[in-house]
């Protein structure tokens with residue numbers, strides 16, 4: 644037995660070796676899990692990651708080109724084609740016009756302040772709103788017409804009717820009682836927006852307080868200008884426009900106006916949107932506002948102060964002196 648292997652034992656050992664080193668065992672040995680390669684610059688995997696990382700950046704670029712981050716833009720009120728968000732619409736709504744007397748009359752309150760009423764519906768109001776019921780004496784200080792109070796009343800009229808109170812419009816208001824001391828009965832306020840003497844056109848807005856009369860007058864040629872030919876568009880309130888034609892006048896002419904007289908008596912009652920032209924240059928004309936006053940746009944070829952004549956002599960003299 645010494646030094647010699649039993650044939651059976653040799654066979655068993657050989658089988659064991661075969662089993663341990665068979666083809667399967669060989670494969671496991673030859674293909675161990677590959678060692679982790681160190682990251683390489685430009686290797687595929689990191690490159691793919693880089694590309695993936697770039698994606699959002701590219702999207703961002705595209706997004707920047709679009710009107711996308713337009714969240715604020717889309718919500719912008721008034722943007723073309725953008726439906727208006729309800730909250731936006733509400734936010735845009737302007738606060739109601741001030742109706743406190745103290746706001747409307749910074750020079751001092753009218754004699755009998757009363758609670759303001761809401762503005763009447765569009766059209767010809769039949770009653771005088773309380774904020775426009777002004778005592779004649781309130782317009783005078785020391786017997787002299789107070790221009791600032793006259794302007795207060797005009798601005799109150801503007802606000803009451805929703806007329807745009809343009810910036811610095813107060814400075815442009817011309818207001819006069821024609822020296823008669825009865826502004827609530829006879830007087831006028833106006834804003835001359837344009838009087839182009841060179842090209843001969845003008846645009847002016849007239850403001851009449853409730854029941855106030857714009858006195859009878861006419862226009863001559865003067866200073867190289869032709870006689871003024873004009874027409875009136877009532878924008879707010881109501882105005883009785885009076886000129887040549889059949890007498891249909893039942894309006895109360897104030898006694899302070901030439902002893903209660905007028906020479907033309909054809910009345911055309913104009914409400915908002917009505918335009919009434921003067922029938923001819925140099926024709927006499929006058930107006931009287933309805934119960935809520937009147938705001939009237941006047942258009943004409945050109946206006947010349949020195950060429951205006953008034954039927955009432957006191958008024959005529961006063962006006963020609965620059966009153």
Ligand SMILES: [Fe+2]
Nearest residue numbers: 860861862873
């Ligand atoms: Fe006139």
